[in-house]
Ligand SMILES: Nc1ncnc2c1ncn2[C@@H]1O[C@H](COP(=O)(O)OP(=O)(O)O)[C@@H](O)[C@H]1O
């Protein structure tokens with residue numbers, strides 16, 4: 036089919052589909068508890084991958100392990116085709132500049148204004164004039180849908196939704212290729228969460244980002260994620276588009292995608 040061919044060619048040009056991150060046989064534990072048990076997962080270029088699983092199951096641990104913040108017992112993490120274990124410090128910081136992170140907890144420095152928060156990674160990584168740093172900060176502030184006045188505010192002066200946006204602006208400071216979002220819409224009301232999802236989708240499309248998003252939010256999974264991977268018992272038990280997940284017979288997935296909350300989400304849609 037002519038249309039299909041055009042799309043495939045387009046995908047090839049954009050490089051959609053090739054893994055930007057490959058996790059293989061990853062084992063992570065604390066003391067005698069194994070959290071991730073030979074887990075394997077690919078994050079593909081250009082996709083928004085939603086990552087779901089039970090609370091306390093290891094979603095944040097996986098994120099932090101990919102970022103090199105939690106030590107692994109075995110397995111490999113390849114980012115941009117490079118095994119992180121084989122990199123020296125300079126190569127490692129070069130990789131780190133290519134990703135942006137919105138952590139689940141405590142996103143911003145409370146004593147710095149939004150503008151200073153966004154400029155923090157710029158100062159750490161680049162030598163730029165104050166004028167250029169201000170221009171970049173305000174461009175990011177606008178990009179995430181905040182008014183420029185927000186730049187002078189402290190995090191304590193912002194609403195929950197604004198804090199998420201400001202944290203996102205900081206994650207975007209260095210123009211990353213991959214964005215890691217750990218439960219970005221938790222704590223937001225459904226409208227705020229929906230707006231944030233839309234923002235993620237718009238940014239992903241306009242900036243050509245790849246997004247790894249840990250989420251509990253069924254709305255997000257339905258509306259913004261291209262693919263979903265589910266974690267249970269330390270492993271990825273299923274992955275694919277939402278239809279695949281909903282068709283799974285795994286008890287946890289059935290309960291999650293067909294439970295009371297899922298029915299409520301479907302009737303709202
Ligand atoms: N630094 C740590 N030391 C010990 N245990 C940890 C540490 N970080 C996470 N854990 C434990 O690992 C498990 C998975 O945590 P986490 O990845 O935060 O879950 P979630 O899937 O909700 O994000 C939890 O039981 C948590 O208590």
Ligand SMILES: [Mg+2]
Nearest residue numbers: 094095139217
């Ligand atoms: Mg978590």
